[in-house]
Amino acid sequence: MKILVTGAKGQVGSQLVEKLSGGINTHVELLAVDRHLLDITDELAVNACIERFRPDVVINAAAYTAVDRAEQDELNAKRVNHLGPLYLAVAANKIKATMIHVSTDYVFSGDAKVPYIESDTVDPQSVYGETKLAGEQAVINTNPQHFVLRTSWVFGETGANFVKTMLRIGRERSDIRVVCDQFGSPTYAGDIADTLIAMAKRSMEHECPWGIYHFSGSPYVSWHEFAQYIFDEAYAQRCLNTHIKVKPITTSEYPTAAKRPLNSRLNCTKIATNLGVYASDWRLAFKDIKAYL
Ligand SMILES: NC(=O)C1=CN([C@@H]2O[C@H](COP(=O)(O)OP(=O)(O)OC[C@H]3O[C@@H](n4cnc5c(N)ncnc54)[C@H](OP(=O)(O)O)[C@@H]3O)[C@@H](O)[C@H]2O)C=CC1
Numbered sequence: 001m002k003i004l005v006t007g008a009k010g011q012v013g014s015q016l017v018e019k020l021s022g023g024i025n026t027h028v029e030l031l032a033v034d035r036h037l038l039d040i041t042d043e044l045a046v047n048a049c050i051e052r053f054r055p056d057v058v059i060n061a062a063a064y065t066a067v068d069r070a071e072q073d074e075l076n077a078k079r080v081n082h083l084g085p086l087y088l089a090v091a092a093n094k095i096k097a098t099m100i101h102v103s104t105d106y107v108f109s110g111d112a113k114v115p116y117i118e119s120d121t122v123d124p125q126s127v128y129g130e131t132k133l134a135g136e137q138a139v140i141n142t143n144p145q146h147f148v149l150r151t152s153w154v155f156g157e158t159g160a161n162f163v164k165t166m167l168r169i170g171r172e173r174s175d176i177r178v179v180c181d182q183f184g185s186p187t188y189a190g191d192i193a194d195t196l197i198a199m200a201k202r203s204m205e206h207e208c209p210w211g212i213y214h215f216s217g218s219p220y221v222s223w224h225e226f227a228q229y230i231f232d233e234a235y236a237q238r239c240l241n242t243h244i245k246v247k248p249i250t251t252s253e254y255p256t257a258a259k260r261p262l263n264s265r266l267n268c269t270k271i272a273t274n275l276g277v278y279a280s281d282w283r284l285a286f287k288d289i290k291a292y293l
């Protein structure tokens with residue numbers, strides 16, 4: 001099976017590269033491209049790359065993920081999150097390749113009182129969320145052989161994320177305040193990569209259950225609870241000398257350029273039923289917290 005991975009240096013992309021390079025995936029011929037090798041907003045380059053390599057599966061892990069910056073940089077966010085996936089999906093469809101695309105909980109308003117299922121009404125509240133929604137719709141409308149994986153609160157050893165931010169500011173000061181009224185689920189980038197690989201394998205079978213899927217870690221927490229867990233582990237694993245007690249605050253006490261959903265919880269029943277993939281316990285990714293320093 002030939003797989004093209006875009007955004008290869010990101011949190012999810014780098015995990016995909018690690019898992020698809022040899023090991024149990026020796027039957028995979030991988031072409032992994034970062035932004036410098038393939039800018040997904042360059043339509044001609046996308047077409048040339050896909051026509052030349054002729055993958056069976058394209059996994060798009062490239063995205064514009066700076067949620068606050070996107071509010072002032074709408075054009076670039078749109079190019080990467082909307083037009084990039086569109087070009088990839090169209091080019092993949094021309095050679096009958098599968099398109100696997102990663103999306104986000106931020107396509108929802110966050111007003112629902114229960115975890116979101118795939119068919120719930122979307123209503124993004126930020127430029128990032130709007131452009132990601134446009135990207136998933138472009139994929140769905142142009143390539144019938146698609147999987148769209150919506151996930152949330154991604155963290156990994158590589159790249160920028162909330163875990164690394166907390167560990168950095170925890171070394172600088174101890175008065176840390178984190179919102180306690182936004183709920184969701186942290187998701188380890190390695191678990192997302194495993195899920196995307198499972199989707200790629202499944203795409204080679206007949207009667208593939210194409211569509212949108214939710215996949216996140218378990219259990220659900222607030223950002224405050226997540227931050228406190230990180231500091232508890234950092235202290236227990238002697239990664240920080242002080243045991244930091246995080247102050248819970250409300251969203252209104254932490255103004256940001258982009259509005260975040262209060263409820264980011266994703267219901268992951270469909271992926272369990274259709275693909276046999278189960279929400280992973282994100283706490284298992286903290287066995288060695290030093291890996292995030
Ligand atoms: N991070 C999170 O919390 C969440 C992420 N997601 C989604 O998961 C997917 C993976 O996210 P994640 O790994 O965290 O993202 P990262 O920001 O870690 O990685 C994205 C990668 O895309 C690259 N990229 C940006 N613009 C382009 C371009 N024009 N052409 C090619 N590559 C480009 C970036 O390169 P460079 O660094 O050079 O800009 C970066 O390496 C994305 O679709 C994201 O929307 C979903 C939910 C939560």
Ligand SMILES: Cc1cn([C@H]2C[C@H](O)[C@@H](COP(=O)(O)OP(=O)(O)O[C@H]3O[C@@H](C)C(=O)[C@@H](O)[C@H]3O)O2)c(=O)[nH]c1=O
Pocket residue numbers: 065066067068104105106151152153154161162165177178179182223254256260
């Ligand atoms: C750093 C910090 C953040 N916060 C708040 C702000 C925000 O509401 C929440 C998370 O902060 P961040 O800005 O790190 O996270 P954010 O960039 O909003 O994370 C999102 O990224 C995109 C790419 C996604 O797709 C989402 O699933 C989600 O993971 O915590 C605090 O309350 N205190 C702090 O010290």
